[in-house]
Amino acid sequence: MILANVSDLPSQSVRLQKLIAQAGICSRRKAEELIVAGKVKVNGQTVTVLGTKVDPDADRVTCEGQAVYAQALHYILLNKPKGCLSAVSDPEGRPTVMEYLVGVPVRVNPVGRLDFNSEGVLLFTNDGELSMRLQSPDYHVEKTYHVKVRGTLTEGQIRQMRTGVVLDDGYKTRPAQVDRLKNESKHDWLVITLTEGKRRQIHRMVEALGQSVQKIQRVGYGGISFYGLRVGDARELRQQEVDMLRKAVGLAANSQAKSRGKWKVAREDTELNRRRLKKSREEKKENETSQG
Secondary structure, three states, X not given: OOOOOOOOOOOOOEEHHHHHHHOOOOOHHHHHHHHHOOOEEEOXXXXXXXXXXXXXXXXXXXXXXXXXXXXXXXXXXXXXXXXXXXXXXXXXXXOEHHHHOOOOOOOOEEOOOOOOOOEEEEEEEOOHHHHHHHHOOOOOOOEEEEEEEOOOOOHHHHHHHHHOOEOOOOOEOOOOEEEEOOOOOOOEEEEEEEOOOOOOHHHHHHHHOOOOEEEEEEEEEOOEEOOOOOOOOEEEOOHHHHXXXXXHOOOOXXXXXXXXXXXXXXXXXXXXXXXXXXXXXXHHHHHHHHHO
């Protein structure tokens, strides 16, 4: 059965692309592309009509072979430690940020990424539309970092970072907010706010000026900070934080984008499981080495 623009559908029916986005699979826009491309099925039959409505409780929906279930939207902030990947899993067996999220009631994905050895604010959600927009270069969401540079930068180099630096691939970065942080070290500490997210951008900006980065800590994302959250701790966003993120990317208030701000987990709560996973990775590596 294919449902499309049926006027007498029950009140709980929703548009197909909305259900896919609520399942945390992708944004609504991407869901529409998948529908048109014939990669979505309802009750075993391919649906290509935008505007198709389904009953989440009665209809069986798959997207690229993956079962689609509506989930409550969830928003999480992790103060990411260094030494883990900003990914759900890793084929090479390296530790990931998901090891610090225990007891999350729904499946969530990282919003963008932080480098393996970078620390700080990392958001997670199953709100596909919000995640897509936060990562899109079209919305220029601000991301703020504390950066330790080996040695010191000249005032001219600071001005160059503010106006734009030509990277190794020829791309010129957007203007950034750059200031020195007061410190007693022989190395510069900078506070840098970007409105774009090129791969390893801060490293490449500093390297383009003939210097190198020693440490990066992201302290803010779209106005969300890790204030009061230790490295390795995570918590659910508060409603005002969710509303702020949605407003930053041009999304209106949504009755389903509700966040109680109650879920949280401390790094101590995940330590035992992380130790087990580490031991398992080491044993697997030893076995592969001995067999090789």
